[in-house]
Amino acid sequence: MILELDCGNSFIKWRVLESGLAEVRAEGVVGSDVALIDSLSALPGVLLTRCRLVSVRALEETDKLVNALVDAFDVVVCCAASAREVAGVRNGYDDFERLGLDRWLAMLGAFKLAQGACLVLDFGTAATADFVAADGEHLGGFICPGMPLMRNQLRTHTRKIRYDDAAAGKALEHLSPGHTTVEAVERGCMLMLRGFALTQLELARSYWGDNFTLFLTGGDADLVSDAIPQARLVPDLVFVGLAMACPLS
Numbered sequence: 001m002i003l004e005l006d007c008g009n010s011f012i013k014w015r016v017l018e019s020g021l022a023e024v025r026a027e028g029v030v031g032s033d034v035a036l037i038d039s040l041s042a043l044p045g046v047l048l049t050r051c052r053l054v055s056v057r058a059l060e061e062t063d064k065l066v067n068a069l070v071d072a073f074d075v076v077v078c079c080a081a082s083a084r085e086v087a088g089v090r091n092g093y094d095d096f097e098r099l100g101l102d103r104w105l106a107m108l109g110a111f112k113l114a115q116g117a118c119l120v121l122d123f124g125t126a127a128t129a130d131f132v133a134a135d136g137e138h139l140g141g142f143i144c145p146g147m148p149l150m151r152n153q154l155r156t157h158t159r160k161i162r163y164d165d166a167a168a169g170k171a172l173e174h175l176s177p178g179h180t181t182v183e184a185v186e187r188g189c190m191l192m193l194r195g196f197a198l199t200q201l202e203l204a205r206s207y208w209g210d211n212f213t214l215f216l217t218g219g220d221a222d223l224v225s226d227a228i229p230q231a232r233l234v235p236d237l238v239f240v241g242l243a244m245a246c247p248l249s
């Protein structure tokens with residue numbers, strides 16, 4: 001079986017596939033290397049042989065995780081690496097190695113699924129936008145703080161904004177102006193995310209009219225999805241690209 005990992009700045013997204021099949025046997029989201037190994041060890045009837053992984057973490061941190069996986073499961077690990085061009089998509093950064101690998105893989109996945117121009121919006125620790133033209137040229141992108149960074153900046157850098165995560169979830173049941181601190185902050189940050197998304201959508205329209213596909217991905221994608229009904233919500237977009245960057249055959 002194949003283990004797939006998407007190591008973001010906050011969470012590790014994992015899933016286990018049957019070798020040679022697209023079928024997902026098990027999947028999850030964990031906050032640490034130890035929690036990952038524990039979750040995988042607890043899976044009944046799973047024998048991992050290979051692993052493909054993408055990480056936006058520091059090299060030493062990623063190496064540490066790879067070593068832990070090899071020790072625990074004796075897997076052969078393939079780490080996605082930067083490239084100038086894959087599957088018809090051309091990296092648009094001045095220095096192609098500086099482009100976040102999660103962004104790159106999400107673009108590869110999106111271009112494969114769309115077969116044409118696409119806008120990829122990823123809502124994780126950071127919120128990112130990337131534009132890929134119909135000929136596969138990456139036109140560049142934008143990065144801004146995602147929901148966890150926005151709320152934590154307010155909680156850390158003000159004296160009186162304090163609330164816990166449980167209160168945060170409830171505050172987002174509506175989007176009317178808040179009557180409590182938690183409602184005001186959570187709804188305000190959510191509107192910032194939506195504003196970001198709608199601005200990217202306008203830019204894409206100015207480039208391509210209606211001839212493009214808009215993809216939403218990342219753990220907080222559902223915070224903006226009902227504001228953009230025409231978008232395709234593809235939570236595993238990075239994994240689609242990961243399989244392209246690390247073919248295991």
Ligand SMILES: Nc1ncnc2c1ncn2[C@@H]1O[C@H](COP(=O)(O)OP(=O)(O)O)[C@@H](O)[C@H]1O
Nearest residue numbers: 008009010011029123124125126148218219220
């Ligand atoms: N099962 C989950 N565990 C943790 N966070 C989740 C989960 N499902 C959705 N989220 C949301 O996903 C966000 C993190 O998104 P993610 O794409 O995993 O970030 P990153 O790739 O930067 O680690 C969190 O702010 C949280 O609101």
Ligand SMILES: CC(C)(COP(=O)(O)O)[C@@H](O)C(=O)NCCC(=O)O
Nearest residue numbers: 008009056098099100124125126143
């Ligand atoms: C922009 C990111 C921080 C997003 O990371 P994430 O929110 O998915 O954890 C990551 O793609 C990254 O570290 N990129 C390198 C800088 C760049 O893409 O220009």
Ligand SMILES: [K+]
Nearest residue numbers: 008102124218
């Ligand atoms: K991510």
